[in-house]
Amino acid sequence: MINDKNQYILAIETSCDETAVAIIKNGREMVTNQVASQVESHKRFGGVVPEIASRHHIEQITITLEEALMDAQLSMDDIDAVAVTEGPGLVGALLIGVNAAKAIAFAHQKPLIGIHHIAGHIYANRLIEEFQFPLLSLVVSGGHTELILMREHGNFEIIGETRDDAAGEAYDKVAKTLGLPYPGGPHIDRLAHEGEANIDFPRAWLEPDSFDFSFSGLKTAVLNTLHNGKQKGITYAQQDIAASFQDSVLDVLVSKTVKAARKHNVKQLLVAGGVAANKGLRNRLQNEFTNTDVQLVIPPLSLCTDNAAMIGAAASVAFEQGHYAGWELNANPSLSLEKYAKRSK
Ligand code: KG4
Ligand code: ZN
Numbered sequence: 652m653i654n655d656k657n658q659y660i661l662a663i664e665t666s667c668d669e670t671a672v673a674i675i676k677n678g679r680e681m682v683t684n685q686v687a688s689q690v691e692s693h694k695r696f697g698g699v700v701p702e703i704a705s706r707h708h709i710e711q712i713t714i715t716l717e718e719a720l721m722d723a724q725l726s727m728d729d730i731d732a733v734a735v736t737e738g739p740g741l742v743g744a745l746l747i748g749v750n751a752a753k754a755i756a757f758a759h760q761k762p763l764i765g766i767h768h769i770a771g772h773i774y775a776n777r778l779i780e781e782f783q784f785p786l787l788s789l790v791v792s793g794g795h796t797e798l799i800l801m802r803e804h805g806n807f808e809i810i811g812e813t814r815d816d817a818a819g820e821a822y823d824k825v826a827k828t829l830g831l832p833y834p835g836g837p838h839i840d841r842l843a844h845e846g847e848a849n850i851d852f853p854r855a856w857l858e859p860d861s862f863d864f865s866f867s868g869l870k871t872a873v874l875n876t877l878h879n880g881k882q883k884g885i886t887y888a889q890q891d892i893a894a895s896f897q898d899s900v901l902d903v904l905v906s907k908t909v910k911a912a913r914k915h916n917v918k919q920l921l922v923a924g925g926v927a928a929n930k931g932l933r934n935r936l937q938n939e940f941t942n943t944d945v946q947l948v949i950p951p952l953s954l955c956t957d958n959a960a961m962i963g964a965a966a967s968v969a970f971e972q973g974h975y976a977g978w979e980l981n982a983n984p985s986l987s988l989e990k991y992a993k994r995s996k
Contacts, residue, residue, distance in 0.1 A: 660970060661719070661730045661755070662963030663712075665748030666740025666768050667793075668699045670711035671959035672719040674730070678967030681778055683723040684953070684960040687711040690834070697833045698823070705743035712751045727759040734966030737765035737976070738986030739794070745982035753980060764966045765976040767991040769795055770807065772923035774968070775954040775961035783918040783946070789908050791932070792924030793819035793834070796864050796904075798911050799988070804968045807992040810911060811862025818900060819926045821866035825873050825896050829889050839893045840929050846890025848898035850876060855903060862911050869899055897931050905935045912945050919946045927955040 657676050664671040668689045674682040689707040693699045720726065735752035738745060749765075756763040772795075773788045782804070790797045796818045798811035816824070819836055826835015831842075852872050855865040873896055880887055912920050920940060926932065933949055940947040954960060969975075974994075 659730050660732050660734050660963045660966045662734040662959040662966055663748045663752050664736045664957060664959040664962045665708045665744050666736045667744060667957055668693055668704050669957040670708050670715050672715045673959035673963045674719055674723045674725060675960060675963030675967055678964060679777055681960050683719045684958055685715050685719045686958055687715050694833050697827055701741045701743055704741055705747060708744055708747035712747055730761055732762040732764055732970050734764040734766055734962055736768050736771060736962050737980060738983035740768055740984060742982050742984040749980060749982045753978060762975045763980060764969050765980050766962045766965045767986055767988055769988050770965045771961040773921060774965035775923060775950045776921040776948045777964050778954060778960060779950055780948045785915055785917050786919040786921060787912050787915060787917040788921040788923055790923045791818045791926035793817060795924060798862050800915055805972060807988050809989060811907060813864040815865050815867035816870060818866060821870050824870050828874055828877060829892060836926060839897060842890045842893035843897040843931060846888060846894035848894040849891055850895035852895050852899040854899050862907050901931050901935055905939060909939050917945060919948055922949045925956045928952045
């Protein structure tokens with residue numbers, strides 16, 4: 652056992668297809684960050700199969716927990732609290748993490764903390780840079796596309812969100828149509844840099860003052876273009892479809908983000924979620940925010956996709972604020988961020 656006054660949080664994330672365990676020291680330092688990915692098992696189905704995800708989590712969770720403690724050279728005596736993603740996500744997958752966290756916390760008599768998955772994605776940024784409020788976070792993942800305003804720790808106000816598909820979901824669906832492997836986002840990103848944005852796909856701006864997004868029309872437009880082209884004997888280069896699609900997504904994402912950052916006079920723009928790995932998005936945001944009063948923070952790729960370090964970073968603040976969960980903590984597949992934020996007040 653380490654005899655120091657540092658705070659150590661053991662964090663677990665199993666909401667989708669990664670079994671992840673991390674230990675975070677004093678909210679901002681990653682002592683260990685273990686991720687057992689199942690992506691290879693889901694690839695042949697073209698998406699995550701919930702039943703398979705749950706089975707993998709069961710197989711991996713104990714091993715990943717042991718690996719994390721071993722890698723950190725810590726024992727459970729050193730841990731101050733056990734944190735876990737309670738939602739949103741796949742219910743069967745979440746249940747494995749929640750029950751593992753409850754069991755280990757109960758056995759070692761440690762406080763238990765339930766964390767919202769998106770709060771976690773946002774707090775991944777605090778492992779890179781201390782937060783300065785007010786801040787804006789662009790959350791872009793396979794299940795989420797949201798602009799979230801934070802005025803203080805634990806406070807999340809959704810000022811814009813997708814009305815249909817998430818950005819990552821649109822990437823994955825377009826990729827599938829192009830015959831690219833799952834997950835398709837990185838493939839589209841790569842091809843987009845090799846092609847030309849010479850096809851005019853729609854941009855869903857919605858109402859003038861709205862920070863909401865919509866990507867399902869764009870996805871349909873790509874499908875229709877390919878379908879109509881086939882009937883007319885026109886073949887489009889995959890690279891050009893990818894470049895044109897990406898241009899349309901990024902035009903809307905970046906311009907609404909810039910507008911929202913200005914409107915709310917934020918000090919920082921944090922980017923979160925799997926799509927934050929997108930090179931085009933990173934470049935455009937860098938162009939927009941370099942030499943402005945807004946500090947742009949984008950985590951490294953390993954902290955953009957699902958991981959448990961982000962859950963530990965969010966839990967550190969919850970721990971300091973005394974927001975513990977009871978033993979009745981359950982997986983909540985549709986937990987809303989605003990409901991979670993209210994609870995944390
Ligand atoms: O955050 P994440 O790992 O899982 C969810 O919580 O959804 O995000 C996964 C999503 C997938 O849709 C994947 O295609 C997308 O992030 N993604 C990308 C890139 N890398 C991952 N999308 C566009 N460009 C990328 N480079
Ligand atoms: Zn995620």
